[in-house]
Amino acid sequence: MKKKFETKLRNTFNGLFSSSNQSIDTKGKTPGSSSDEKRKRPDSNDKIDSITKAQALTRGFLARKNYGIQQLSQKELQLYPILIKGNDPELSKEQEKELPRHIKKEKIALIGTSGMRSVELACQLSEGAPKLIVLDNSVQVTLFWRKVKEIIHHVKNEKEFLNELEAYISKDCKELDLSLYPFGNRFSKKLNNPNHTLKEFNYLEKLFKSYGFEQIKAIISNMSIIKQSWSEKDILVKIKNILARHDITTIYAYPSNIVAYMNDDIEEAEKILENIKKLNPEIAIHTDSVYFSGEGNRPENLYLVPKNKHNPSDVRKVLKIENILECQSLKSEFLNG
Structure with a gap:
């Protein structure tokens, strides 16, 4: 190219x-011409x-x-689970105080991932409707947000929204194949696990009660979905440049546990951290990935990394994953030596 x-x-x-x-x-370079040749003006x-x-x-x-952002095609998207709320821990009382709450007229943006937790964080950051950008390479996430935007566009209140969303999730969505199976259970192909779905919708009801239908509708209606990986070269810088064209220079990032989850792939994890460093958000909201016997890995701790503190090695220390990198490096040296 x-x-x-x-x-x-x-x-x-x-x-x-x-x-x-x-x-x-x-x-x-410009080749010279013969002196006997006629020059044309x-x-x-x-x-x-x-x-x-x-x-x-x-x-x-x-x-x-x-x-220029090259979005992934439907075939290139990955099959990653999505939960409406997600399984990240809540902000502690101290962290809530660290998180600014901007007045309505201030222009800010949040680059998030996965489900409705990104909307909740957008509400926590502002009294208005921040520009929410969900950056994700999961087919489930893409389909979920497409449906959520479609529903909230025509409903009049949270009750109508929740009823339509629940009906959508509960039915056998043949056109989506297995794309929403993790709503029930991430290890099952069934959509409707009643206990889990109930918890998710209890969360949504609480969210609407806390921030109101109008604010949440405004955020979702104006949000953008970018089908791409957080590790894509300069993806966050390009988003930053686009936001700047709209006079939005105050940016927050919510990569969740992507870095910790991807830590088995050192190169990919490093690319993500480098992208976040180039973005240099006001705050990056990270979570870790802790192994629990019989349950697998899940986030246990939430970390707020402030502006100008996004150096990859420092963030790895915050997430307590530097030892894993050292062990992998030593293993590589041993195998190659």
Whole structure:
């Protein structure tokens, strides 16, 4: 793609030169012409057209570089579980005090992941309707939010919303195949585990009671879903650039336990941490991933990492995963040595 662009740009710039045999070569240099050749003066309109084309190409390239987000296709999305609330721990009383609450007119954004916990955090951060961006590469998450936005667009109150959402989750969604099975049980293909679904909807009722239907509707209606991984190169910087175009420079991040969960894949975890460092959010809300016998891994602790403190090695220490990295590094050295 880069070579194709460079060739196109070089050909366009060639139109700026005075002779048909005077051009820019592949090294960006201009070959000399014989003294006995007649020089032709370029038409001024042609020159202007070439300049305009070159400028347009450059602008297009820079726009793609700074703002272009390539979303994953449906086939590229992963089958990751989604729960309406999620299983992250609640903010402690001390952490609630650390989390700012912006006034309604302040423009802020939250880049989150997974289910409705991102909406709850957006409500906790502002009296208004922050710009919520859910960045996730899960097919379940994508389908869930698509349906939630569709429902909240036409309902008049939380009761109608909850009834429609519950009906959607409870039915046998043939068109979704197994895409929403984790609502019931992450190890089951069944949608309707009554006990679990009840807990999820109790959470939603509490959420509406705490923040009101209008605020939650405003946040969901205006949210954006980006089908991509947190490890994608410069993904968070591009989101930051787009938000800046809309005068939103106060950004929070909620990667949840993605870094801790991905720690078995050192390279991917490092890419995520580097992306968050480049974003440099006001606060990044991380959770860990702790193993419980007979239950598997789940988040146990929640951490608020402030602005300018997002250095990957420091965040790993906060999440207590630096020892795992050291062990994996020593194991690699042993195997390769």
